[in-house]
Amino acid sequence: STAADTSSTGAAKAPGDIVVGFAQVGAESGWRTANTKDIQDAFAASGMQLKFSDAQQKQENQIKAIRSYITQGVDVIAFSPVVETGWDAVLKEAKDAGIPVVLTDRAVDSKDDSLYVSFLGSDFIKEGEKAGQWVVDEYKNQTDPVKIIQLEGTTGAAPAIDRAEGFADVIKADPKFQIVASQTGDFTRAGGKQVTEALLKSNPDATLIFAHNDDMGLGAIEAVEAAGKVPGKDIKIVTIDAVKDGMQALSDGKINFIVECSPLLGKQLVDIVKKVVAGESVEKRILTEETTFTQEQATAAFPTRQY
Ligand code: AHR
Numbered sequence: 001s002t003a004a005d006t007s008s009t010g011a012a013k014a015p016g017d018i019v020v021g022f023a024q025v026g027a028e029s030g031w032r033t034a035n036t037k038d039i040q041d042a043f044a045a046s047g048m049q050l051k052f053s054d055a056q057q058k059q060e061n062q063i064k065a066i067r068s069y070i071t072q073g074v075d076v077i078a079f080s081p082v083v084e085t086g087w088d089a090v091l092k093e094a095k096d097a098g099i100p101v102v103l104t105d106r107a108v109d110s111k112d113d114s115l116y117v118s119f120l121g122s123d124f125i126k127e128g129e130k131a132g133q134w135v136v137d138e139y140k141n142q143t144d145p146v147k148i149i150q151l152e153g154t155t156g157a158a159p160a161i162d163r164a165e166g167f168a169d170v171i172k173a174d175p176k177f178q179i180v181a182s183q184t185g186d187f188t189r190a191g192g193k194q195v196t197e198a199l200l201k202s203n204p205d206a207t208l209i210f211a212h213n214d215d216m217g218l219g220a221i222e223a224v225e226a227a228g229k230v231p232g233k234d235i236k237i238v239t240i241d242a243v244k245d246g247m248q249a250l251s252d253g254k255i256n257f258i259v260e261c262s263p264l265l266g267k268q269l270v271d272i273v274k275k276v277v278a279g280e281s282v283e284k285r286i287l288t289e290e291t292t293f294t295q296e297q298a299t300a301a302f303p304t305r306q307y
Pocket residue numbers: 028029030031032105106159187212213214215240241261
């Protein structure tokens with residue numbers, strides 16, 4: 001039953017009677033694993049029932065999962081859309097069934113914002129801008145071209161689109177910055193390694209890699225080393241996420257800079273769900289707070305990192 005039912009009866013639902021369906025993207029990265037764990041832990045602590053599905057980075061699987069949550073009549077559906085477009089039909093089905101939808105981590109590209117109640121997650125454009133700003137500062141005394149390889153996230157995903165946009169917007173201030181190659185590594189370590197191997201061959205004069213997440217950057221490190229170059233020195237690497245393995249590589253000097261993207265969305269999602277079920281209004285856009293890390297800062301922060 002929905003928020004409307006609750007307010008009409010005036011009786012608040014007990015947490016144990018609230019059922020939430022969460023359609024996750026997949027298990028493509030360290031970030032995603034941390035995000036899944038945080039969401040499952042937060043719901044377990046809340047006493048609400050969580051139904052969880054993993055779409056293995058396929059939109060069709062996510063749509064199937066959402067449809068099944070609609071059929072089961074869950075109270076709230078939350079999901080992290082693998083790509084931005086193509087959601088209107090299934091979201092309309094949820095709306096017609098009176099089931100509120102919360103977007104978690106990633107946005108949809110839809111003209112109709114009545115199809116979801118709230119979007120909780122990072123500002124991916126800002127993350128790309130922060131990565132770009134580090135690059136601009138790092139090379140401020142260099143006049144020669146800086147040839148950049150970009151490892152893109154999943155094609156069509158909000159973080160891939162927005163991070164590329166934010167980064168490009170900042171580096172365009174100086175034409176010495178040239179993105180000489182840009183390809184998707186699908187946010188995975190294997191993808192980052194494979195794409196870097198190929199792109200280093202076709203662009204042997206590249207000196208900087210911007211990877212849309214830590215995992216692809218970690219894969220790139222392996223490819224750079226296999227090419228006989230030193231990651232962090234011959235080829236500088238900038239990434240986004242700040243998961244444990246990324247922070248370790250940053251602290252070891254193999255990555256040069258990381259922009260944080262927090263996967264710890266569980267508690268906030270639980271709060272949103274509680275409010276929605278109680279018929280209270282929620283903010284349409286809820287941003288996560290994030291910072292950045294240099295190599296020194298990574299060494300200092302490492303012991304207390306949660307993910
Ligand atoms: O949507 C967030 C992104 O998805 C993370 O940066 C990446 O690691 C994950 O796969």
